[in-house]
Amino acid sequence: MKLSWRRITAHTKYAFKIARPGSSVSDGGKAIERTIVSIEHDGIVGMGEAAPTPFYKQTLESVEAALAQMQPLLGEHPEDIESIVARLLEKFDGDRAAVSAIDMALHDLWGKREGKPIWQLYGYDPSRIQPTSMTIGIDDIALLPQKVSETAGFDILKIKVGMPNDVETLTELRKLAPDKKIRVDANCGWEPADLINRIRDVSPFDLELIEQPTTTNQFDALREARKSSPVPLVADEDSAKPSDVAALAGVYDGINIKLSKCGGICEARKMIALARRLNMKIMLGCMVETSLGVSAAAQIASEVDYVDLDGHLLLVDDPFTGLIFESGVVRPGNLPGLGVK
Ligand SMILES: [Mg+2]
The missing domain is CATH 3.20.20.120 (Enolase-like C-terminal domain)
Known part of the structure; x- marks a missing residue:
């Protein structure tokens, strides 16, 4: 399995304001950055998205720092999603946005290999x-x-x-x-x-x-x-x-x-x-x-x-x-x- 990621920027129509300080949208409230994760195995690519929240002390930087350490923990059996996720959470319990992106990418990969939607x-x-x-x-x-x-x-x-x-x-x-x-x-x-x-x-x-x-x-x-x-x-x-x-x-x-x-x-x-x-x-x-x-x-x-x-x-x-x-x-x-x- 080969893990990679890139950042993307998207924009909301309105600034997004909530009661709690430190909510997840920045730049006048309209631009959001997200990290898109790809996991490639046997020529098939699964994708996931990390949407970190400052409330949980997550940023794009912390997501990507966690991702940079995850490759060796993935192993060679992408279908074992539950054990891979359990292994990642042992080390990255505070980086659940990053783990989520990996979980999504593994599910995407699983479905694509089986030729079926996850549901x-x-x-x-x-x-x-x-x-x-x-x-x-x-x-x-x-x-x-x-x-x-x-x-x-x-x-x-x-x-x-x-x-x-x-x-x-x-x-x-x-x-x-x-x-x-x-x-x-x-x-x-x-x-x-x-x-x-x-x-x-x-x-x-x-x-x-x-x-x-x-x-x-x-x-x-x-x-x-x-x-x-x-x-x-x-x-x-x-x-x-x-x-x-x-x-x-x-x-x-x-x-x-x-x-x-x-x-x-x-x-x-x-x-x-x-x-x-x-x-x-x-x-x-x-x-x-x-x-x-x-x-x-x-x-x-x-x-x-x-x-x-x-x-x-x-x-x-x-x-x-x-x-x-x-x-x-x-x-x-x-x-x-x-x-x-
Ligand atoms: Mg809520």
Whole structure:
């Protein structure tokens, strides 16, 4: 197996602002850089994408420094994806965005060698995939009408909250989109001591779920707030990897899984199995990334309750094709591997 990588730049239509400082988009909020990984074996190339997040102390530099040490750990059996990923995580537990890119590339390679898409090799049924939400970034409230009008193809909107004017924003959004489902994501933005009040403030807006209301590890405040919350609470920053999940039962109603956060498809499938056993809801999200990374997530999207795979839809110059978007649903294509070119 031969590992290589290159950087690419893509651009979002709008600057992407969230409550938590140090979010992943830079350069006036519109340019994003990603590392695209290739693994070649017997003349076939599999590809994956690293979308590092500063919140997890990951940068493109740390991704590429980790990748530079991974070649000797890959071995010569690309079909042993689970053991390769386990081997990499022993040494690179903090570099899960890099491990995820390798996991994706190995899956892409596996599918291409078998001549089948990954969802088919796992026995999943893409016709069961739920519609995705579309994210509206925090911005001038005056821009909301235009932004909502651009989400006509989506039945579910996700809005970033955690600002002093959350209620005003939601009042306006509900007026503009009376029939859509609305998810909110506080990205750690609410104070634990104030949590019950903040949930009470936003509950009248008929929300589908609230993502990561507080900073991480605020389990007592969350457990207490959950008793009276009419809206399900979903962990995101708190649910990075499989070993986080068990402690979240009783604290949250569900977990948000992202490939670049957990380390790829193998780790995501472990989290799905754990959450199901604990009777927790499962959301599948992504970073702002190209449709290469989102296609990897789309392969397993039939196995989750809430889909939030809009990262590539926020881009104006996605360099990959093949991922399907129709009737509000992001669906993997029928091409072998991850299904993109
Ligand atoms: Mg989130």
